[in-house]
Amino acid sequence: MLSLPLALPSKTEFDQAVSEVVPEMAPDVVHIRHNIAQDWDGDWAIYFRVLLSDEALTKLGEVTSKVESLLDRRLDPLSMGLFSYFNYRTVSEQADLREESWN
């Protein structure tokens, strides 16, 4: 198990780094939400919830590779003692599932 996260940037710095990625990935990426929690093994991790345009589903591999690479490079979670996990859904799927944490 990884130990407790090392010194984390402030929430503002985190939010800024994440928000910088969104315009770079527009219009495929609509927004990104995140939280830090322990994963199923008890290791600390940052969880990204990436809301995609419906059209992004047609080129999902390309979009997911790029967004994960950008966020991992900008934030370097592992240097902070965090694994990074990504979840995806489209605007239509969220309209159907309506989960608050994705808004």
Place this chain on the structure above:
Amino acid sequence: MSFADDLLEQADHLANWPPEKPKQASRRRAVSTAYYAVFHLLIDEAVNNWAVERQRSVLGRTIDHIGIKEKCADLLKRAKSDPDMPAELISVAQLFIKLREHRSLADYDNSKRWSIADVEAVLEAAQRAFADWRTIRTQPAAEDFLMQLLFPKNPRT
């Protein structure tokens, strides 16, 4: 095709069943199966390096899931100071860790709703892991990684 390849194919079938609207049960099983495809790929590759064929299945059963995650995490830390670490091997390590978490959630977290995008992203990740592994499987760094799966205890220096 290997057992691992068959699992990857099965994950794809599950993700799209029934075709008109895949059920949560199918999506969750697809995610889990995609992870197991990569898990068995790495185990098969590791034990196939063992010369005594009759011992390979027993050897494979000594490799556990958390052990692979730990070795992947170790590799990612080492990669930061090793410019010669193949990018594809780093990718495999990253993808395994991510797939493991997805598998745990798919198998055990009944509160999570899996979207089609989520499941397709997991399948893409597993397919990338296979492709990346096969690109570098004979390189020394990949061979060393497999050895660490079989013998996780660090050698005396």
